[in-house]
Amino acid sequence: MADTPCGIGIIGAGHIGRAHARTWRETPGAVVRAIADLLPERAHAVAQEFEIPHVYADYQPILARDDVQIVAVCTPPFAHCLPTVEALRAGKHVLCEKPFALRVDEAERMVAAARTAGRYLAMASARVRYGLGPEMARRMVAEGELGRIYHGRSTVMRQRGRPGIDILKESTWFLSKERAGGGALIDIGVYDIDLMLWLMGNPRVRSVSATIAQGIGEPRSDLVQEVEDHATVMCQLEGGASLVIESAWSSHLQGQTTRFVLGDRGGLRLNPLTFFGPPPPGERECTSRRVLPEGVEDQHQGGFAALTRAFVAAVRGEGPPPMTPAEDALVVTRVIAAAYESAAAGRPVIFE
Template sequence: MNSLGIGVIGCGRIAQSHLKSVDAHKHARAVAVVDVIPERAEETAKRFQIPKVCRSLDELLSLPEVDAVIVCTPPAAHTAPTLAALSAGKHVLCEKPFALDVGEAEQMTEAAEKAGRWLSVCSARARCGAAARKARELILDGAIGTPYHIRSTAFRQRGRPGIDFWQDATWFQDKSQAGGGALMDLGVYQIDLMLWLLGNPKVKSVLATTFQGVGAPPPPGVRQDVEDHVTAMMVLDNGASAVLEQGWSTNMAGADSLMVWGSKAGLRFRPLTMISEPMVDGHLTETRLLDVDDHDSTGHGDVTTAFINAVIEGREPLTPAREALQITKVIDAIYRSAASGTAVAP
């Protein structure tokens, strides 16, 4: 395949980001869009000079020039268009989170494998930066010895979509539409990244808590039934452990970090630094590993570009369906553990 014709399903904010990447790619082109709000599809097509505005999903999927689709709908509307696209023989890049529940994720994964088409999920965004790629290379090459612990901590102070910003996107606060709060919106990236850095081990058990109630209450007419904060401790099948701390409304500053502990060396991100012997004046040596920002994706591209390149080259894209299914099982276990107050298995 020398080029890729792309259809976009859903023309909200995230679709605009995807389309910028498609527009910049030499071997891809956006050929059609569809949205439940026709005016939004029209505006998007005009902005990116997309030739076809479809009135239905079926119309878009019937177009022979559409080789792949990007599903940019809210989480509750991921499964139906993804299944339809796979059935129509299209490759799919699906926005995160993959699914509202494990059953949906299993259904989509099985459909992709049956259709023989690639299904990739956008929780892979965190894999695209220079630091993530370099760290994975070092870990898998044994440069830090045996990795035995990884921790991701990331806190927004007042960053609830639909309340603190993007006031028109209140679906983020509705569990039936979003599936959850800070975990589904942000923590999914970090779970994807942590497991990928360690070579995608299986998660054996999860112990978690969630909390909701930080910041101003939702405005009239908006109901928040999703979490502001999640903490999860995971035990992996290779004997290592992982900790996630994620919040989108917190009273904290300066705590964000991503760290990997190994038997020979450790890695600390922002900027990517190796901590290892020799000891100097009672402290281990710290070596900065990159001359660019951790998130720099030069020569690799963002999640959209990476998907396009993989499909054109006929290789597995980042966060393929099977890996996204495992992440969905971990998220499900986190919520079940938080509800029960006990450790559970994914």
């Protein structure tokens, strides 16, 4: 396998499928063999742009190809489960785009299929785990530099970034509850739930409370938006720790992206990765130091390209399993589902 590149098959040729085609083409040890989309003209356009030799209107021929070892599922979220399960049953390793699934039972089917097949299945939200900053933060937490972890928070607020309205205007399915599953939370909050639980050591989630808001910014006159612009989620974690996630497609605020983890001996803030320690004796202001060298950003050596490189290395037996494995993706799916249930019912959702 070491001298033979991994063949990649891409299911879905929309915006994210095109991004996958570009990144996989640039990934060492990988070659994109085929792409499929229900809209053949769209698949042909991506294939021509990235020199993909085989184009299909159905993904089944990709699963039948012996020269495809990895399948990237890049369909809209409502169509993630079936191609993922069928690709695994066909003996392929699968990188599924985020969100993993719209329903918990779908995610459970996907996890079970990966276990039965003995193949890798990971969620592409892992792109935010890769990078010097996140990986160093995870290491510092795991090695006890922060002490007992008691709180984490991620706040990501776009000013105007509603898919189907402000950006990706042709992708109107983002505004459909049935097709997208939700709005800002399931679209961009998925990254932060994944990242923050991982940074905090993957503690068990005990309960979820959430609120959502809609109607922030001018609507699109020819469409009905069925999903939220803003979501606030609080998770109670095993051992008494807490996690707060704030996600917004649209807000009246600038520069609000912050992520931090707090322990009883220190704290970490990302972008740039900074460690905060106790104040010197007799003082009140915490000490602080930048963890990475000046000029080195948190996402250095990370992002989507790092994710595809790591996935190929795992499949080739040259690296550890990919990050955000199916089991972690299932937890993220459960948190998102519980958040929407909590917001609708106006009460916390308690996990068994």
